[in-house]
Amino acid sequence: MLKQSLAVIALSFCSFSAMATSALPSAGMLMNQVLAKYGAPTEKQAPIGKPPISVWRYADFNVYFEHQHVVHSVRLTTMPASLEIIVEPQRPTLDYFSELP
Numbered sequence: 001m002l003k004q005s006l007a008v009i010a011l012s013f014c015s016f017s018a019m020a021t022s023a024l025p026s027a028g029m030l031m032n033q034v035l036a037k038y039g040a041p042t043e044k045q046a047p048i049g050k051p052p053i054s055v056w057r058y059a060d061f062n063v064y065f066e067h068q069h070v071v072h073s074v075r076l077t078t079m080p081a082s083l084e085i086i087v088e089p090q091r092p093t094l095d096y097f098s099e100l101p
Contacts, residue, residue, distance in 0.1 A: 024061055024063075024073035024074075024075060025037070025038065025061075025063050025070050025073045026070065026073070027069075027070050027071060027072065027073075028069055028070060029069070029070040030068050030069060030070075031056075031065060031068050031069075032068075034056065034063055034070060038058060041056035041057055041058050041063070042057055042058060042059060043056070043057040044056055044057075045057070047065075051066050051067060052066070052067060053065065053066055053071075059076075060075060060076055061073055061074060061075045061076055062074050062076065
């Protein structure tokens with residue numbers, strides 16, 4: 001069977017660590033529960049604003065807290081190591097010139 005695609009996009013992604021495939025802290029968890037389950041963060045951002053929002057940064061994700069409770073967790077992703085676009089010309093299925101008057 002002939003390949004009919006006009007363009008093929010090939011992406012190569014970095015392999016994910018074990019942490020990348022595990023669950024993130026869920027909304028409602030307390031700071032001490034996150035600390036017990038995921039360990040100490042690499043960085044803690046002090047609370048900002050009203051209500052106070054603080055951020056704990058881990059290697060693979062960030063956790064956002066309002067007061068002592070998780071409000072959101074975000075997995076950090078990176079761009080693919082390479083992006084290759086391959087354009088393959090398609091042969092016409094009909095002879096264009098034979099259809100002209």
